[in-house]
Amino acid sequence: MSFDYDLFVIGGGSGGVRAARIAASEYGARVGLAEESRMGGTCVIRGCVPKKLMIFASQAEGIVEETRGYGWTTADAGAFDWTMFRNKLDAELTRLEGAYTGGLVAADVEIHKQRARLVDAHTVELADGQRLSAKHILIAVGGRPQRPGIEGEELGLISDDLFLMEKLPGRVLVIGGGFIACEFATILQGLGAETVLSYRGNAVLRGFDEEMRRHATEQLRVVGVELKLGTVPAKLEKDGERTRVIWSDGAQESYDAVMFATGRTPNTEGLGLTELGVKLGARGEVVVDEWSQTSVPSIFAVGDVTDRVNLTPVAIREGHSFADTIFGAKPRKVDHGLVASAVYVRPHEVATIGLTEEEAAAKGPHEVYVASFRPMRSLFAGSDARVIMKLLVDAGTKKVTGCHIFGPEAGEMIQLVAIPMGMGATKADFDAAIAVHPTLAEEIVTMRRPTRHIGGAHPDKTVGSA
Numbered sequence: 052m053s054f055d056y057d058l059f060v061i062g063g064g065s066g067g068v069r070a071a072r073i074a075a076s077e078y079g080a081r082v083g084l085a086e087e088s089r090m091g092g093t094c095v096i097r098g099c100v101p102k103k104l105m106i107f108a109s110q111a112e113g114i115v116e117e118t119r120g121y122g123w124t125t126a127d128a129g130a131f132d133w134t135m136f137r138n139k140l141d142a143e144l145t146r147l148e149g150a151y152t153g154g155l156v157a158a159d160v161e162i163h164k165q166r167a168r169l170v171d172a173h174t175v176e177l178a179d180g181q182r183l184s185a186k187h188i189l190i191a192v193g194g195r196p197q198r199p200g201i202e203g204e205e206l207g208l209i210s211d212d213l214f215l216m217e218k219l220p221g222r223v224l225v226i227g228g229g230f231i232a233c234e235f236a237t238i239l240q241g242l243g244a245e246t247v248l249s250y251r252g253n254a255v256l257r258g259f260d261e262e263m264r265r266h267a268t269e270q271l272r273v274v275g276v277e278l279k280l281g282t283v284p285a286k287l288e289k290d291g292e293r294t295r296v297i298w299s300d301g302a303q304e305s306y307d308a309v310m311f312a313t314g315r316t317p318n319t320e321g322l323g324l325t326e327l328g329v330k331l332g333a334r335g336e337v338v339v340d341e342w343s344q345t346s347v348p349s350i351f352a353v354g355d356v357t358d359r360v361n362l363t364p365v366a367i368r369e370g371h372s373f374a375d376t377i378f379g380a381k382p383r384k385v386d387h388g389l390v391a392s393a394v395y396v397r398p399h400e401v402a403t404i405g406l407t408e409e410e411a412a413a414k415g416p417h418e419v420y421v422a423s424f425r426p427m428r429s430l431f432a433g434s435d436a437r438v439i440m441k442l443l444v445d446a447g448t449k450k451v452t453g454c455h456i457f458g459p460e461a462g463e464m465i466q467l468v469a470i471p472m473g474m475g476a477t478k479a480d481f482d483a484a485i486a487v488h489p490t491l492a493e494e495i496v497t498m499r500r501p502t503r504h505i506g507g508a509h510p511d512k513t514v515g516s517a
């Protein structure tokens with residue numbers, strides 16, 4: 052049977068672009084790709100990239116304050132020009148969009164700038180009605196922000212809107228306690244908005260190491276974010292130009308803007324998947340096996356739409372592995388077990404890989420090494436902020452099973468820790484590295500004695516358990 056393409060990719064985000072480019076340029080596959088919006092997807096257009104640039108912009112006050120502590124006594128950040136920043140941001144995203152499109156064109160991928168849906172196991176239909184056939188179809192449509200399902204929720208903004216605001220809000224409420232809520236609260240507060248974060252739990256970043264959660268929560272408070280913990284908004288309504296929030300306990304307050312950061316949902320609606328027999332999970336995600344293959348053999352899915360680990364480098368790895376496996380005869384699975392990530396709250400980021408202390412304790416005997424100190428750079432400037440570094444070490448094998456860092460540029464540090472951990476390094480391997488001094492990262496290789504023992508009786512029997 053002949054097809055229009057060897058591969059048709061739906062979605063031009065992190066996973067789809069990588070898969071299309073590798074299949075076409077490395078393995079000579081005839082590839083078509085449909086993207087209904089801007090090329091590059093969530094990460095490039097409304098996620099990682101603009102978010103990180105906004106994080107950089109939001110640090111001016113903190114940097115200036117530190118500089119004053121070094122003797123530049125009259126240093127002042129001055130006024131922030133949101134319109135100038137937003138226009139520059141848009142120009143940068145346009146440049147990146149062009150680079151992504153250019154990479155696909157150079158690889159001879161045929162781009163269809165419209166929405167696509169599936170018609171059968173080998174056919175997609177574009178929004179203009181054109182039908183195209185392919186031997187393989189890759190679903191890489193990502194996800195979208197999810198509002199919490201309360202009355203008046205359409206009055207609230209979502210993360211996509213934050214990059215396009217006409218002006219910065221005066222007083223703003225961010226609802227949620229995950230990656231996006233914490234990062235946007237940091238950004239909005241740093242850019243000068245009076246920022247309130249409302250979260251239903253008692254510490255942000257559920258699922259992270261508890262000690263890191265406590266420090267991240269406290270830092271939000273210290274930098275000036277007003278925390279409303281243990282609260283659930285029940286209803287939003289208009290209050291003139293403002294938005295009134297009514298909480299489940301009846302309390303109410305009006306804000307210039309309200310933003311939901313209450314999770315994301317896979318973009319599977321209206322794609323024609325269930326009609327075709329492609330199995331979906333409870334959250335609407337495409338269910339795939341370890342090869343990213345769906346329940347229909349010619350259809351594969353990668354990235355956020357599969358709701359495995361929703362990060363850009365993971366989507367990219369899944370897309371690349373799919374192309375290697377199907378078109379390059381190089382079968383390659385993705386190990387989702389040890390993925391590093393960072394939450395770009397500032398001044399200290401939260402970065403993590405492997406087991407949390409709580410998970411380690413549940414798994415069995417572990418040594419916990421913790422370094423907690425005031426870094427020389429901010430200490431000199433008069434700050435009390437502490438860096439926390441934690442290593443979890445399996446008491447039997449002595450392998451490092453988890454690492455958590457709360458500190459400046461922690462994301463940069465965890466990236467490098469991910470290499471030895473991926474190789475199965477032991478604590479002795481870490482200790483063998485001679486420190487680079489004076490740095491923050493040297494603490495990772497200089498923690499000599501366990502701070503505590505967890506997870507039951509330890510193999511050497513000389514230590515107790517916590």
Ligand SMILES: Cc1cc2nc3c(=O)[nH]c(=O)nc-3n(C[C@H](O)[C@H](O)[C@H](O)COP(=O)(O)OP(=O)(O)OC[C@H]3O[C@@H](n4cnc5c(N)ncnc54)[C@H](O)[C@@H]3O)c2cc1C
Binds near residue numbers: 093
């Ligand atoms: C605010 C924010 C900040 C983030 N920050 C980070 C970060 O710092 N680090 C990190 O690793 N991850 C971050 N992420 C997560 C990261 O953006 C995603 O994990 C990643 O983009 C997923 O890639 P993907 O290819 O699965 O989907 P996406 O990048 O979402 O791409 C899917 C594409 O498919 C298109 N599409 C959808 N349906 C159709 C259709 N029917 N036809 C045609 N096209 C369609 C969409 O327009 C989109 O362009 C962030 C996410 C957000 C929202």
Ligand SMILES: NC(=O)c1ccc[n+]([C@@H]2O[C@H](COP(=O)([O-])OP(=O)(O)OC[C@H]3O[C@@H](n4cnc5c(N)ncnc54)[C@H](O)[C@@H]3O)[C@@H](O)[C@H]2O)c1
Binds near residue numbers: 226257284361392
């Ligand atoms: N730095 C990064 O790598 C980065 C940054 C942003 C996003 N991301 C990715 O995007 C994903 C989505 O981020 P996110 O922050 O939207 O999701 P999340 O799942 O991390 O957090 C959602 C938050 O909303 C809360 N929530 C959910 N429903 C609610 C309700 N009905 N009422 C009140 N609160 C509610 C949850 O308790 C949670 O705190 C992340 O899991 C991550 O994979 C990564």
